[in-house]
Amino acid sequence: MQRDRNQIIQAENSLLASYAVRQDETGVREYPEAEHPYRIPLQRDRDRVVHSSAFKRLQYKTQVFVYSVGENYRNRLTHTLEVAGISRTMATALGLNSLLAETIALAHDLGHTPFGHAGQDMLSDLMKDFGGFEHNKQSLRIVTFLETRYPSFPGLNLCGETIKGMMKHGGEYLGSHLGQERKEEGPSLEAQCADVADEIAYTSHDIDDGLEMGYLKLEELSDLHLWSDSFLKVKEEYPDLGGKVLVRSVIRELTNGMVSNMIRTIESRIHQWKISSRADLNFHFQEGKRIATYEPEYWEKVRELKSFLYRTLYRHPSVVVTSDRGRDIIESLFYHFRKQPDSIPETYRQRFETEGLERCVCDFVAGMTDRYAEEMAQSIGFKSKEA
Template identity: 55%
Template sequence: MLKGKRELEKDEEILAPYAERSSLSQKREFPEEDHPYRLPFQRDKDRIVHSQAFKRLEYKTQVFVYSVGDHYRNRLTHTLEVAGVSRTLAKALGLNDDLTEAIALAHDLGHSPFGHAGQDALADIMRGFGGFEHNKQSLRVVQKLERKYPGFSGLNLCYATLQGIMKHGGDYAKSSANEERKENGPSLEAQIVDHSDEIAYSSHDIEDGLEKGLLKPESLLDVRIWKQNYLVVKEKYPNEKEEIILRTTYRAILNELISDLLTNTHANLEKHNILSPEDVRVAYRNKIPLVSFSKEMNEYRKELKSFLFENLYRHPTVSKMSDQGKEIIHLLFQYFLKHPEKIPLSYREREEEDGRYRIICDYVAGMTDRYAIEICKSEGIFGLPYSVLF
C-alpha cells in the first residue's frame, strides 16, 4: 500500500488529543505546495538534517574538543541522543514524534565552536551589538543563514517547529512566530525536547567524564541517583568487569530519568484534564507545569547537575580548554574586524543590513572547532604557540 498525504494525516488520528497535528500546524512564512508523501514536520526534519549547520555539529565541542579523542560526545552525537530520548517520550505520550524530532535535531544548530565557552566569548563581544545566545542563533540559522532553496532564505520551517526551537520566546528580532510563542508558550513536543536535552547531557557527560578520567567512580557515590543505580547493578552482576558495571549504570540512570518524566508528565496531563493543544496553551498562561519530573527526581536531578558543574565542567582540564577556546574566539573576531576582506562574500553581502559585528558573529559562530583552529594557524593569529593549545 502506498501512503500519500491524506493517508499519512489519517495516521495522526491515533495521536493524543493534546498533540500537534500537521494538518493544523503546517503554517510557514513562505507558503509551499504540499509534498505528495511527506507531511510538513517530516519535511522540516529532512531539511534540518540536510543543512550545512547540522553537518558541522560533528566537529563542535560538547564537553571535550574534537582533538581529545574519538569516543567522546560532540555536538552532533549529543543532538542525536536528544532526538532519541525525545522520540521515545513523544511516542509513549501520544505526541507528534516528527515534530518532536525536528525540534530536537535543530535545537543546537546555533551553537558556537568550543561549546559554552565559545558562547560566553561571543556574548561578551556582542554586548551592545544585539547580543549572542545559541538558542537565538539556532533560529537565525534556520530562518536566515542557510541558503539552499529558491525564493527564500533559511529553511522555511513550519511555525510549530520554529516555536519549538525558541526558548522563552527568544529571538534576535520580533516576528509573528516569536510573538505567538511568547503569548502561548511551547507545545508539549517542545517541552519534551527541552527536558530530553538535560536528560541526555546529564547522563552522557558522566560517561565521558569517567572515560577521560576527570571523574572518579568513588566520588559519584555521593550522588544519590548514581549510588542507588550503581549498587543495584553491582549486586545484579557481581562477576562483571567494572567497565561493564559503569556502562550499565549510565543506562539505568538514563532509563530512570526518562521513566520518571514520562510517568509524572502523564499524571500532570490527567490531573489538569489536558485534552487539546489549546489546553496546553491555557496551562502555560496560568503557569501550570505539565512536563516535569517528580519532586524526588527533581532533587536527584539538581544534585547530579551540581556535581557535574563542580567536578567536570569546572575541572582544571576542562577549564583550560574553555579558556583556550574563548581566546581563539576573541582573536578571530578581532582579526576579522581588522581584515573584513577575509570574511566570505556570502556574509559580507549582508553587512549593510546586519552590521559588521553581526556578520562576523554569524561567521565565527558557524565555525567548527577544527576550522577555527585551522584559520588561526593559516592566518598566523594565535596569541600563543599552536602547540600550547589543545
C-alpha cells in the same frame, strides 16, 4: 499499496493524544510551497535539518571535550542525535507528535559556536553592543535565513510549529509573529519534551565521557543518590557484572530512570490538571505551572548530580584550560575579521550594509567548526594567553 500524504497524515493523527500537535496543524511555512505527494510536512522539516550545512558541522563542534582529545567522546552532533532519540521516546510514550519533538531536537543546537559554551559566552560578550548573541537564537537565524540550499527562499522554510518549538521560554524574538504566538500560547508539549531531553542526554553522556577521560571517579559518584540507586538496580540483576560494561549499564539505567520519571510526572499532571487540549496546556503554562518536570524528590537527586558535574567535570582544570583557549581564539578571530572584513567570504560581505559588520563577522565565526577555527587562528598568528 502506496499511501498519499493525506492517508499518512490520517494514520499518524490516529495515534495522537488530544493535546498533541496534529500532523495537519503544523503551521504554515513563511514562504508558500506545494505539498509533497507522499511526504508530510514534519518529515520534510526533519530532513531539511539533517541535510543542512550547519547540522553536518556539528560533528566538529565541542560538547565537553574538544575533537583533538580523541574520537570516542561526544561531540555536538552525537549529543544532538541522543537528544533526538530521547525526545522521540518521550513523545511516543505520551501520545505526542514524535516527528515534531524529534525535529526540534535535531535543530536545537544548529547555532552553537565552536568550543562549546565557552565560545558562546565569548561571542555573547563581544556582541553585547551589537544586538547580542545566544546560540538558540542563532539556530533560528540559521533555519530562517542563513542556510542557502533552496532556490525559492532563504533558510529552510520550516513549519511554524517547528520554529516555535525552537524558541526558548523567556527569549525575545522581535519582529516575529511566531515569537508573539509562542509568547501567548506557551510551548507545545513536544517542544517541552525536546527541552528536557537535552538535559537528560548531556547529564548521562557527560558522566560517560568524564569517566572515560579520567576526570570523574566512581568512588565520588557512589556518594550521589541517583548514581547509587541506578548502581544497585543493575547489581541486583547482574551481581557478577564489572568493568566498563557495569559502568555503561549503570549509565543506561540512570538515563532510563530520568526519562521514565519525567514521563510519569507529565502523565500524572495531565490527569491531575484535566488536560484534554492544547488550550489547557497553554493555560497552565501561563499560570506558571511547569508540566515537564520530575517528581519533587527525584528532582532533588537530579540537582545533586548536576551540581556534582558542574563542580567536578565542567570546572575541571583541564576542561577550563581548553575552554579558555577556545574563548581566546573566538575573541582573536572576531577582532581580526572586524579589522579586515575583506578577508571573510563574499556571502557575508554582501550583508554588511543591511545587517552591520559585527553581525556578519559573528555569523562567520559562530558557524566555524573547532578545527576550522583553530586553523584560522593559526593563520592569523594567534598566540594563547597562556603561552
